[in-house]
Amino acid sequence: MLILTILLTLLIAVLFAWLPARLEHRPLHRADVLSGPGLVLAVWVWAGCIYSKPGLAVDFDGFRLLGIAGMALWACAVTAGFRLRHHLPKGRTAAALGLLLVSALGLELFVCNLNFWATHSYTPVDLRPYLTEEADSDAPLTLNDEHNTLTFVGLDQELYNLQLSGLSYQYDGPHPEVQNPLFTMTVAAADEASSVSRQSWPWQIAANAVRSQTCSLDLSGKASTLTLTGYAYAGEYRQYPLSYTLQTVYANVPRPLDFSLVRFAVLFALLGAAFALRPASVLWRDAYLEHTRRYRPAVLLVMAVLAVLAFLAPFADRFNAGVATSFYNTADWDGESRITFTKHINDWVNDTAAQYGSLAHSLLNGRLDLEKDPPEGMATLENPYDTAARQDAAPDALWDVAYYGGRYYVYFGLVPCLLFQLPFEALTGVGDLPPSLPMILMSWLMILAAFGCVKQTLRRWFPRASAAAYLLAATGAASGSQIWYLLLRPSVYEYAILCGAAFVMLGLWQWLTAANTPVGKRGRLIAHLAVGSLCMALVAGCRPQMEVFAVLALPIFWQRYGTGKRLRSRAGAGELVAFLLPVMAVAAVLLWYNAARFGSPFDFGATYNLTSNDMTRRGFSVGRIAPAVVTFLFGVPGFSTVFPYLSATKMSTNYMGLTITELFYGGALVCLPFLWALAVLPMVPKRLQKHRDLRGILYVVLTLVLLLAVLDCEMAGVLYRYQSDWLGPLLLAGAMAWLLAEQVLQDHAGQPGMRMLQTCYRRALPLAVLVGAAYNFCVYFTAEPGLIGQNPSLYQNVSRLVQFWL
Numbered sequence: 001m002l003i004l005t006i007l008l009t010l011l012i013a014v015l016f017a018w019l020p021a022r023l024e025h026r027p028l029h030r031a032d033v034l035s036g037p038g039l040v041l042a043v044w045v046w047a048g049c050i051y052s053k054p055g056l057a058v059d060f061d062g063f064r065l066l067g068i069a070g071m072a073l074w075a076c077a078v079t080a081g082f083r084l085r086h087h088l089p090k091g092r093t094a095a096a097l098g099l100l101l102v103s104a105l106g107l108e109l110f111v112c113n114l115n116f117w118a119t120h121s122y123t124p125v126d127l128r129p130y131l132t133e134e135a136d137s138d139a140p141l142t143l144n145d146e147h148n149t150l151t152f153v154g155l156d157q158e159l160y161n162l163q164l165s166g167l168s169y170q171y172d173g174p175h176p177e178v179q180n181p182l183f184t185m186t187v188a189a190a191d192e193a194s195s196v197s198r199q200s201w202p203w204q205i206a207a208n209a210v211r212s213q214t215c216s217l218d219l220s221g222k223a224s225t226l227t228l229t230g231y232a233y234a235g236e237y238r239q240y241p242l243s244y245t246l247q248t249v250y251a252n253v254p255r256p257l258d259f260s261l262v263r264f265a266v267l268f269a270l271l272g273a274a275f276a277l278r279p280a281s282v283l284w285r286d287a288y289l290e291h292t293r294r295y296r297p298a299v300l301l302v303m304a305v306l307a308v309l310a311f312l313a314p315f316a317d318r319f320n321a322g323v324a325t326s327f328y329n330t331a332d333w334d335g336e337s338r339i340t341f342t343k344h345i346n347d348w349v350n351d352t353a354a355q356y357g358s359l360a361h362s363l364l365n366g367r368l369d370l371e372k373d374p375p376e377g378m379a380t381l382e383n384p385y386d387t388a389a390r391q392d393a394a395p396d397a398l399w400d401v402a403y404y405g406g407r408y409y410v411y412f413g414l415v416p417c418l419l420f421q422l423p424f425e426a427l428t429g430v431g432d433l434p435p436s437l438p439m440i441l442m443s444w445l446m447i448l449a450a451f452g453c454v455k456q457t458l459r460r461w462f463p464r465a466s467a468a469a470y471l472l473a474a475t476g477a478a479s480g481s482q483i484w485y486l487l488l489r490p491s492v493y494e495y496a497i498l499c500g501a502a503f504v505m506l507g508l509w510q511w512l513t514a515a516n517t518p519v520g521k522r523g524r525l526i527a528h529l530a531v532g533s534l535c536m537a538l539v540a541g542c543r544p545q546m547e548v549f550a551v552l553a554l555p556i557f558w559q560r561y562g563t564g565k566r567l568r569s570r571a572g573a574g575e576l577v578a579f580l581l582p583v584m585a586v587a588a589v590l591l592w593y594n595a596a597r598f599g600s601p602f603d604f605g606a607t608y609n610l611t612s613n614d615m616t617r618r619g620f621s622v623g624r625i626a627p628a629v630v631t632f633l634f635g636v637p638g639f640s641t642v643f644p645y646l647s648a649t650k651m652s653t654n655y656m657g658l659t660i661t662e663l664f665y666g667g668a669l670v671c672l673p674f675l676w677a678l679a680v681l682p683m684v685p686k687r688l689q690k691h692r693d694l695r696g697i698l699y700v701v702l703t704l705v706l707l708l709a710v711l712d713c714e715m716a717g718v719l720y721r722y723q724s725d726w727l728g729p730l731l732l733a734g735a736m737a738w739l740l741a742e743q744v745l746q747d748h749a750g751q752p753g754m755r756m757l758q759t760c761y762r763r764a765l766p767l768a769v770l771v772g773a774a775y776n777f778c779v780y781f782t783a784e785p786g787l788i789g790q791n792p793s794l795y796q797n798v799s800r801l802v803q804f805w806l
Contacts, residue, residue: 002057005065009072013040016076020083035079043072050118053160053218059121067110067117074106100275104268112263112804115216115255122160127152127226128248140166140245143183143230148242150249152226159223159251162187163214166247169207179331181240182206182233182792192221202231207244208793211800214253238789263801269305276468279762283468289458295467302475303447310443313487313780314436317790320490322353322434341432345372345398352400353491357432359410360421368597369407372398379406385614400492402598402605409597411605412496414590415541419499435495436487442502443483446728449505450478454735456512461694462739469742472765473735476674480731480772482724484780488787489721497724500543505728507536508549511556519560522571526578533579537586544604545711546725548704553579555696606715613658620714627653628713629706630667632723637666643799644781651718660717665779668723668730672775673768675730677737678702684744694736701733720783738765 017036021028047068048056081099085092110117128141130152141150169181184204188197206212228249232242276283276298288295314321315328324332324340332342343354358370365371377394378384384394384403397403402411410417420438425431454474458465465473481501486494510532517525540547554562566572591601598605609615631651638647648663669675681688681698688695705726712722745758781787787795800806 001062001065002060005060005068008065008069009040009043012069012072012076013037016080020080023084023087031083035083036076039075039079040072043068043075046071050114053118054158061121063120064117067120071106071110074102074110078103078106096275097272100268100271103271104264107267107271108259108264109257112267112801113257113259114805116257119161119253119255122252122254124253125157125159125251126248127155127251130155130226140168140247141249143244143246144242145232148230150228152249153224155223155226157222157251159189159217159219159226161214161216161251161253161255162228163250163253164205164246165250166245167205167207167213168245170243170245171241180206180208180791180793182789182796183240183242183244184231184233186229186231187215187217188227188229189217189219189223190225191219191223194220195224197225197227204788204796204799206792206796209796209800211258212796214255215806233789233792235786235789237785240789240792260801263804273766277472277762277766279759281468283471284466284762286467287464288467288470289463289465291467295471298467299451299471299474302471303451303478306447306475306478307444310447310483310487311440313443313484314440314490316780316787316794317488317785319790320353320436320488320785322436322490341430341434343434344432345370350396350398352493353435353495354432355401355410355412355492356417356421356435356495357425359414359417360425360433361431363417363422364426368593369409370398370401372408374398374403374406374408378403383614385608385610385616387612387614390610397610400609400611402608403610404598404605404608409605409608410492411609412492413500413540413542413544413604414593415503415538416495416499418541434490435492436490439487439490439495439498442498443487446481446483446498446502446505447478449502449509450474450481450728450732452509453477453505453512453732454739456509456516457732457736457739459516460512461691461736462743464746465739465742468762469739469765472769473738476738476765476769476772477728477731477735479769479776480672480674480734481727482721482776484776485783486721486724488780488783489785494721496542497721500539500546501724501728503535503539503542504546504549505732507532507534507539508552508556508729508732510535511553515556515560519566519571522575526575529575530578530582534582534586537583541586541590543725545708545715548707549701549729551704552697552700552729555693555700558696559693613660618658618715621655621657623655623657624659624713625710627651627655627659628718629709631661631664631718632709632712633667633669633705635664635667636670637664643803644778646775646778646782648782648784659713660719662717662719663784664718664720665782666775668727672731672734672772674738674772675734676768677734677741680737680741680744684740687740687744694740698733698736701729705730738768 013036015036016039017028017032020035021032047064051058051064078099081095081102085095085099088095128137131141132151132153143150169179171179171181182204184202186202187200189200190197200217203215204212230242230244233240275281283295286294315323318324318329318332321329322341322343323329324334324342325338326333329342332340334340341357343351343357345351345354345358355370358372362369362371375394375397378390378397381389381393384390390397398408402409416435416438421433424433451474454470454477458470483498486498510528514525514528514532517528519525536547536550536553539549561567561572561576567576594603594605595601597603598608607615628651635649635651638649639645640647646665648665651659651661651664653659665671678698688698708726712718712725716722741761745754745761748754749758781795781798
């Protein structure tokens with residue numbers, strides 16, 4: 001069979017080296033050799049790697065012939081199809097789609113299922129007869145705190161993988177949430193290279209993730225003893241007892257074909273994007289504004305994908321999603337209603353995520369404070385903001401609420417409550433709408449605003465921008481944000497931040513649209529002005545410090561109302577009124593709300609926060625600034641060689657005062673290559689001089705980013721989610737920088753070296769967007785509270801789909 005396979009693959013190699021030259025009536029080229037014999041050689045190298053245990057030539061059968069020949073035929077045929085596609089008189093796009101589909105299918109079958117091919121000839125070995133201390137051969141094996149080790153002796157055979165068969169979690173306690181458990185197992189074996197057992201790295205196993213219950217081994221020759229030791233999972237947020245039974249442990253198990261539609265769809269999408277955005281693609285030649293109708297479906301598709309991911313993001317962690325139904329989070333479902341809200345503040349639970357729901361209930365009852373009474377011990381404290389004293393005198397006091405005049409208040413902005421929780425309870429009578437549901441809507445609006453902002457920059461400064469550059473710049477501005485991280489943790493903090501960030505982007509979008517609207521279309525102009533100002537004003541009722549981005553109105557409108565002196569006209573005065581009225585209306589409500597609660601219209605109440613430090617005495621310190629700015633922008637995350645490949649770090653500083661910090665997953669300028677395009681700005685001063693409004697926007701954004709980083713560290717601390725205070729506008733500035741770079745290359749086309757630079761640009765921009773999206777994917781699975789403990793089955797399934805070789 002081995003000789004037959006070699007001959008068959010040689011025939012495939014010769015055929016696909018000869019076929020393109022024959023069809024094109026030319027001699028063989030180097031590309032023919034690479035796409036024929038070269039690919040076949042690569043397949044054989046691949047086969048040598050995956051069949052290394054027990055060996056490529058050992059037990060070589062017809063199935064291996066099918067696998068190796070099939071992979072060689074697939075690789076050569078797909079490559080030849082792409083090379084010859086241009087000879088088709090019509091239907092080239094359909095042919096490309098078909099080839100991409102076959103490419104993704106082959107990657108899923110041959111590459112991502114390598115264990116299916118590698119283990120097909122294995123003969124399973126039941127290890128139970130080799131188990132020491134076997135009391136009852138008919139009873140299931142147990143793994144618990146008293147008996148957490150399984151030792152197998154006298155094996156004298158090679159072991160290539162292990163599988164736990166009949167694994168079952170045994171739990172009859174009062175906490176149904178632990179029915180999706182996780183535990184860790186270590187594997188130690190003595191083999192021909194070592195007479196003493198050598199311990200492996202940990203093997204994580206989720207009872208509800210079948211993929212995780214098999215792992216590959218790489219021992220040296222025959223194993224004599226094998227020891228499996230189980231450990232309970234004990235994370236900071238979740239702990240699962242070690243309490244399992246299993247029927248037996250198998251070795252050398254043939255792995256089944258694990259065809260994943262999700263992984264196949266991702267592969268198809270990535271291959272399709274790589275093909276559509278290749279440097280020679282027509283997308284780089286067509287100006288988007290001239291072919292908007294042609295490329296609108298692609299834009300809508302990308303936006304829809306991002307929106308679907310945003311919709312799904314909160315529900316990976318049922319403990320924080322805040323909802324329960326008959327099919328989701330059934331442990332918290334009331335058994336009667338279609339949907340149950342699970343976040344509350346009452347006499348029994350104090351969920352921080354329920355602050356806006358409780359505030360809505362208070363407002364409907366005519367109160368500005370929360371109805372829940374503070375503990376009596378709070379009134380006896382000389383300084384209730386002293387954390388240690390408060391926890392001693394009133395350990396059940398609420399956390400992260402403002403305490404003023406003996407009452408609890410929500411110091412987070414009022415706007416999210418007025419927009420969502422209050423009308424929902426008023427209309428339905430159902431209270432405590434969880435943040436996750438409105439956050440999904442706000443994330444959709446933020447995605448829409450990112451695409452809208454980038455499109456308006458094209459209309460104003462980059463009318464010749466290619467369709468590819470627009471699509472990638474807008475996608476980078478949307479996917480590079482912290483939307484999915486915030487949605488994973490849908491508490492009151494993330495809720496207020498996401499609403500503020502979305503309204504900033506919506507306001508900028510509407511302002512840019514107004515600036516691009518001809519003055520002759522006055523109705524539309526006034527509408528965009530008013531909506532933009534309304535959105536920007538609402539920012540103050542979500543996350544007040546983000547309001548600094550309202551300064552961007554100056555460079556956006558200066559050309560029309562400053563140098564153009566339109567404000568001196570009656571029409572301009574009317575537009576000024578449309579601009580100011582929403583701001584004044586929102587400001588009046590917020591200033592009254594503040595004064596009614598805290599006696600000052602400018603006191604939002606954050607100073608009275610019951611948190612880990614006394615905010616009334618926090619003060620301003622220069623020593624906090626440099627470590628915070630470096631961490632926010634240039635912090636380097638921890639890296640790992642195992643999923644999810646990132647690990648958190650904590651800020652280090654020699655500053656000896658109070659600095660509040662949490663786990664950090666990297667600075668924006670380090671982890672988002674999309675922002676590296678900002679380095680172009682100092683290289684094009686003359687071009688920016690011609691577009692002073694563009695220059696003003698870019699440099700004002702950079703200045704405000706630094707200002708907000710300083711404000712955040714002085715007012716609260718250095719927390720990863722605070723990057724969202726300024727990341728949206730910074731990503732928009734990054735998109736502008738990429739578009740500016742393309743414009744420079746277009747203007748210098750034909751000059752020496754420009755073709756190479758253009759090719760580099762067309763490769764760098766897609767890679768920058770992809771790396772940013774991959775980074776946010778890794779952060780999603782790394783960030784606390786950690787899906788590894790919150791949803792072990794999802795975490796382990798995704799881990800195995802990514803690490804398909806395990």
